Amino acid sequence: MIFSSWQFILLFLPISFFVYFWLNRQRKIMGGKIWLVSVSLIFYAYWNIYYLPLILGSIFVNFAIGTRLSRAQRLPSSTHSSNECCSRKKSLLVSGIAANLLLLGYFKYTDFLIENINWALSTSYAQPHILLPLAISFFTFTQIVYLVDSYRGETAEYNLLNYSLFVTFFPHLIAGPIVHHRQIMPQFSSKWTLLPRHTNILKGLFIFAIGLFKKVVIADSFAVWATAGFDGGQPLGFFDAWATSLSYTFQLYFDFSGYCDMAIGASLLFNIWLPINFNSPYKALNIQDFWRRWHITLSNFLRDYLYIPLGGNRSGEMRTYVNLFATFVLGGLWHGATWMFVIWGAMHGIALVIHRLWTRLRYRMPIALAWFLTFMFVNASWVFFRAKTMDDAVRVFAGMVDFRSALAPTASIPTSDLAWSGWLADSALNLIPASLMGSIPIYLSIIVAFVIIAQKNSIEMLNGTMNLQKLIYGATTFAVAMCFMFAATSSVFLYFNF
Structure with missing residues (x-):
């Protein structure tokens, strides 16, 4: 079940909504939370109940590890026992994080590891071809964040029900955002909600x-051409x-943007x-700005739980560059267990190092040029992100620099049957290269996509008073998107694969 399916829109979401608030009206607050956890688990199990x-x-x-960490933080202790307790807490935290990463690594990287061992050592170990459980990266990272916050004493004393709701709440369960407990749980505890x-x-x-329109009308249309x-x-x-x-650059943009809006x-x-x-x-004027805008919670996670623990910018300029590069290589590997993702991550790591060096020169680049260079780099890097093999990436790049094909003879198209035929039509068509016609x-x-991304984004449009004009616009986009949705089978959101 995906957000853009009729099952979600017409059945799952309305039923979840009405039963939840009916239970709250009956003052069955705990019953409402149990209901939300239950429907969230149904939403997850709809994909594959075996996981x-x-x-x-x-x-x-x-939950058990986080509870122990949280309670240990509040225990009074002497100096001697405090040092011993701190050591045990750190060991417990490391063990918890390691257990999460081992679980993620087993499902996500076992085949990749065996494949590379076979290639490097000329062995022939069988690959188990493990099916990646849906959302394992996101619920694993969410819980690692919780463990670290518990270790720091930044979590409240939650029961298992509240913790389960924090992890499984279905709008963010499958593809993020990666949330902190303090961003979600106080809202569920407020009487205003x-x-x-x-x-x-x-x-x-x-x-x-708006998100539904982005997904089923724009992203899924570009998906056909990109594929x-x-x-x-x-x-x-x-x-x-x-x-x-x-096409892929805009497919990914509107697909992920559409998912975020719908969530x-x-x-x-x-x-x-x-x-x-x-x-x-895609309004970013440099690569650092891009990563402050794209998958913001993942960028924050990589910064807070990988880049800073590696040393951040505290150990000199050269070490900072190494930390940046390593963070994005690992970030690329997080997206998928192929060398294409590693190359994509390495490209962004190098780009961030170059940007940091450029800022030290204190030169200001013209805004138009800064945007163009940033967008062109991002577009080029997405080729590796999308390509399944190096041959596929090379084939696309080879075409992008095949200027000879761009200068091929112009099309010879008869225009006698066209309503607008004549000298002007003949002249216009004869100026178009044959390779461009299709x-x-x-x-x-x-x-059109360039025009759309230059406008206010959905969050900017959302802010302020909800007037009749916005309601009409929203109803219209919903109606158009629903027509497209029933006319064709909508594809899975791209970030569900990660």
Whole structure:
């Protein structure tokens, strides 16, 4: 079940909403929480019920470790026992984090490790081809954050029900955002969230409609062109290659942006504000700014729990560069167990090092040039992110620099049957390279995408008074998106794969 499916929109979400607030109206607050945890687990098990024990086991183990860490933090102690207690706490934290990472590593990287061992040592160990459980990266990272916060004494004394709700709340369960307990649980404890609030309902439906439109109308349309180019196997000319790379660049943008909007919208129906995870990243003027806008909670996680523990910028300039590079290589590997993701992460690590060196020179680049260079780099790096093999990436890049194909003879298209034929039509068509003719619909869509990303984003549109104009706009986009949704089967959100 995905956010853009009719089962979610017409059945799961309305039933979850009405039963939850009905229970709250009956003053059965605990019953409401039990209901939300139950439907969230149903939402998760809908994909593959065999992995339901995995997430339940992960919740129980991490809750037990977090509770011990939290209680140990509040125990009074002498200096001697304090040092001993601190040592035990640190060992418990390390053990908890290691257990989470080992679980993630087993499911996500076993095949990758065996494949590389076979290649390096010329062995032939069998790969188990383990199916990656849905959302394991996100609920693992969420719980690592909880363990670290418990170690620091920043968590309250939660019972198992509240902790389960924090981990499984379905709007953020599958693909984030990666949340801290302090961002979610105080909201569920507030009396202001127990009953429906019309303002939040209207805002939630509005932003959910925008996200649905982005996904099923824009992202899924670009997906067809991106898949044909990357997976087709045929050589690509100049215009086809650029159409392929830009199609995926916008497919990923509107797919992830659409998911983030729908997650925020669904959560708002329950009066819960999720942290913003996507903030117009293609408006960024440098690569650092891009990572402050793209998958914001993941960027914060990598900074707080990887970059800073590695030393951050505290050990000299050269060590800072090494830490930046290592953080993004590991961030790339987090996205998937292939060398394509490692290369993508390494490219961004190098780009951040170059940006840091550039800022030391104190030169200001023209805004238009800064945006163009940032966007072109991001677009190029997405080729490795999308390509399944190095051959696929090389094939796309080869087409992107195949200027000879761009200068191929112009199209010879008869225009006698066209209503607008004549000298002007003949002249216009004869100026168009033959290799561009088949890609004209794609490039028109790409132009529209550039126009859209230059506008206010959905969060900016959401802020302020919910007036009639916004409601009409939201209802219209929802209606159009629903038509597209029923006309074709919507694909899974791309970040569900990570």
